Each structure stands twice: as structure tokens, then as C-alpha cells.
Amino acid sequence: MTNSSVTKLTDNEMILFFKNKNISLGLYSEKELIFFLKNNTYFFKLISYRKTFPYENNKYSNLSVDALIDMSTIDMQLRYIFLKICLDLEHSLKTQLINEITFNTDDNGYTFLNNFIDSTNNPRSTRRKLLKMVKRTDEALYEKYQENLPIWVALECSEFAWTESIIRFYIASHPTSALAKLRVRRPDGQQDITLLTYVRNIRNKSAHNSIILNRITTAVEESAEIPNASNITKTFVSKAHVSNNSSRKKLRIPVILDMTTTLAIYDNMVSSHEMKKRRYTELKQLMLRIKKNKQYYKKNNSLTSIYNYFNQLVNYLNLHS
Known part of the structure; x- marks a missing residue:
């Protein structure tokens, strides 16, 4: 069975797509853009980032190919950093569990x-x-x-x-275990889960090289169910001096909830100061890299707000590490 909404496009059809959607080619000529798509990424992956920009009457506002390419580069760097964060955390949790079983039982x-x-x-x-x-x-x-x-x-x-x-x-x-703070109790006889579900979400995206930022502005509808942020996550965001209004809005975006919870657990449960310092420095460098082409996003209020949110989190992590 084929999906009629997704079709393979020729070079000319790709260029026409950008033009019809009011996505400027920016610094690229048509020939240069096709060369880029053939040698660096692929069309459907690149255009997925367009979902983070305003869309009205079948056209995008203030969007260029330059911004899409920039977002794809940032996304790649973000995946690399979060994969290392998740691997660090996985090692720390395994060590904690083995040590508890060895010395406390x-x-x-x-x-x-x-x-x-x-x-x-x-x-x-x-x-x-x-x-x-x-x-x-x-x-x-x-x-x-x-x-x-x-x-x-x-x-x-x-x-x-x-x-x-x-x-x-x-x-x-073992309800008194240091690991017990990861537990998420669910009602109506449902099996409890752990906060590692959120870590797994972002770990899988990072390890499988899946896109993260194309959903960075997509919130769950107010009427839809979304897991409440954990106490660990809420405390972490509060310590970073994120306003209640901002945190409430951001944490209704699943991928932001995944990343925020992962950072909160990491900061709470990884004991190695040097390990933390390396990762927090990498996050700080990424935030500086994002600002390199800030002109692409200055009219995108959603992305600007999300950047400010994560910048507060990263600043907090670096200040107290």
C-alpha cells in the first residue's frame, strides 16, 4: 500500500515546492540547493523543519532554506549531545542499582x-x-x-x-532506594512506570538519528491527556527561574517534556562532577551556536521563546555544576 500524500519529487518539483510554499532559497541558487540535497541530507527530512514556522493560506512566513539547513545542523548537534547525556545517565543508573544490591541488600x-x-x-x-x-x-x-x-x-x-x-x-x-524518585504512580490499577520512559524517548531519537526539532513547537491539545511533569522536573525548572506560565506551556510539548525531564534526572542522579561539567559545557556551546544565525528566527516567536526557555535551563546547570 502506498501513501498518496507522500510522493517522490524530481529536482524541479523540489524547487517548485519551496517557491509555492513561500520558502525563499536564501543564499542558495537552485543548482546549489539541489547539489546540497543530493550530498548532505534529503528533501523530506529538510522540509520537516518547516513545521516550526507560521503557516497560513498554504504559505510559510519569514522562512528560508537557510533556516531549514541551520535547524538541521543544530538538530544533529543536539542529538549528539543528548545521546552522550543518556549514555552517561544509563551508566550512572546501572552503577547505582548494582551498588545498592551489592551493599544494601x-x-x-x-x-x-x-x-x-x-x-x-x-x-x-x-x-x-x-x-x-x-x-x-x-x-x-x-x-x-x-x-x-x-x-x-x-x-x-x-x-x-x-x-x-x-x-x-x-x-x-525498595521504596527507600535513591532510585525510587524515578517512580511514577499511575491510577486505576495501571502498572507504574518510571521517568526513564522520557529518557528512552529522547535516547531513541538521538541514537537512531531521528529528527527532534521538527516537533519542538507542537504542543498537546488542552483537552488531550499528557503526563504531568514529575516533581523532579518541576523542581528543576523552578530552580532555573522559569516562570510558571512558561513552564506550563513548554511542558505540554512532548519533546520538550522528554528533554527537560532527561536533564532533570541527569542533574539529580549523576554524581560525577567532571561528567556533568563536560555535558553542561557542550550544552552551553550549543546555545551559543544557535545564536550564530539568530536572524533566521527573530520573527518566529515560538522558537525564540523555546530558545529562551532552554537557555535558562542550561545557564542554571552551568552555574551550579
């Missing part, structure tokens, strides 16, 4: 993992999947532990979604 690490496996809907399938990840990551570890898998080997080799599930299982029975 009588569990030997084998019993805990077996209990986790038994708690799943299909224990046999769960064990098989965990062992498959171990084998794919380290054949020697697989050969050594395939008969009896300890938590530290499972965590070392598991994908992030499995780490999230294991942590959720742990904090359900």
Missing part, C-alpha cells in the same frame, strides 16, 4: 534477576531475550553465565528498555 545478584524474570508475563521468553543480548555483546560472558545469569551481567549487556524494566521492578520493592 542480602541479595547475591542472581536471586534478584531470577525474581525479575519470574515476574514477567513470559519468564522463559524473558530469559531467552536477556541471554541473547549477552551473547550478542560478549560471547565469553554468555559461555560463563548462560546457566545462571547475575544482574551485573544482564545490566552490562541489556538494552535501555530492559534496564528501565529492571529498575522499575527493583524500586517497587
Whole structure:
């Protein structure tokens, strides 16, 4: 089945699209733009950023190809930084969990993992999947532990979604754990989740090189359900001196909620001062890079407001790190 709303365009049709939508070519000639699209990115990825600009009567306002290309570059740098942030956080959380099991419980690490496996809907399938990840990551570890898998080997080799599930299982029975602040209680008998769901969202986008900024202005409708920001997130935003009105509006945008929550958890749960300093410096450098071509966005109130919001967060992180 094909989607009739998405069709492959020729070079001339791409240029015509820009013209018909009132997107100026900026510093590019038609020939230069086609060359850029063939060698640096692809048409449908580039034009996705247009969604962040005002659109009325089938035309965009104050939008140029230069801005789209600039946003694609910023988006790439943002993904790289957030991937490192998520990897740092993943390491810190795994370390915290292993240390708690090792030093704060009588569990030997084998019993805990077996209990986790038994708690799943299909224990046999769960064990098989965990062992498959171990084998794919380290054949020697697989050969050594395939008969009896300890938590530290499972965590070392598991994908992030499995780490999230294991942590959720742990904090359900250890409410005083430092990790318990990640718990999100849900009503009506629904299974609790963790704030790592938000981290996973942004981690997957970053790791899979998926676009982030094309949805940066897209808020959830007032009538739609959106998870409330956690206490960690609210406290973090408040400490950065973001106004209640601004935070309420921004956190109704799912991708902003994901990024803000990830930063809040990172700042709260990563203990390495040097690790934090490196990442916060990278974020500060990115904020400065965004200002390089600020003339592209000066008439876009939504993007300007979002920049100011994140600039407050990044300034706070750098000031107290």
C-alpha cells in the first residue's frame, strides 16, 4: 500500500515546492540547493523543519532554506549531545542499582534477576531475550553465565528498555532506594512506570538519528491527556527561574517534556562532577551556536521563546555544576 500524500519529487518539483510554499532559497541558487540535497541530507527530512514556522493560506512566513539547513545542523548537534547525556545517565543508573544490591541488600545478584524474570508475563521468553543480548555483546560472558545469569551481567549487556524494566521492578520493592524518585504512580490499577520512559524517548531519537526539532513547537491539545511533569522536573525548572506560565506551556510539548525531564534526572542522579561539567559545557556551546544565525528566527516567536526557555535551563546547570 502506498501513501498518496507522500510522493517522490524530481529536482524541479523540489524547487517548485519551496517557491509555492513561500520558502525563499536564501543564499542558495537552485543548482546549489539541489547539489546540497543530493550530498548532505534529503528533501523530506529538510522540509520537516518547516513545521516550526507560521503557516497560513498554504504559505510559510519569514522562512528560508537557510533556516531549514541551520535547524538541521543544530538538530544533529543536539542529538549528539543528548545521546552522550543518556549514555552517561544509563551508566550512572546501572552503577547505582548494582551498588545498592551489592551493599544494601542480602541479595547475591542472581536471586534478584531470577525474581525479575519470574515476574514477567513470559519468564522463559524473558530469559531467552536477556541471554541473547549477552551473547550478542560478549560471547565469553554468555559461555560463563548462560546457566545462571547475575544482574551485573544482564545490566552490562541489556538494552535501555530492559534496564528501565529492571529498575522499575527493583524500586517497587525498595521504596527507600535513591532510585525510587524515578517512580511514577499511575491510577486505576495501571502498572507504574518510571521517568526513564522520557529518557528512552529522547535516547531513541538521538541514537537512531531521528529528527527532534521538527516537533519542538507542537504542543498537546488542552483537552488531550499528557503526563504531568514529575516533581523532579518541576523542581528543576523552578530552580532555573522559569516562570510558571512558561513552564506550563513548554511542558505540554512532548519533546520538550522528554528533554527537560532527561536533564532533570541527569542533574539529580549523576554524581560525577567532571561528567556533568563536560555535558553542561557542550550544552552551553550549543546555545551559543544557535545564536550564530539568530536572524533566521527573530520573527518566529515560538522558537525564540523555546530558545529562551532552554537557555535558562542550561545557564542554571552551568552555574551550579
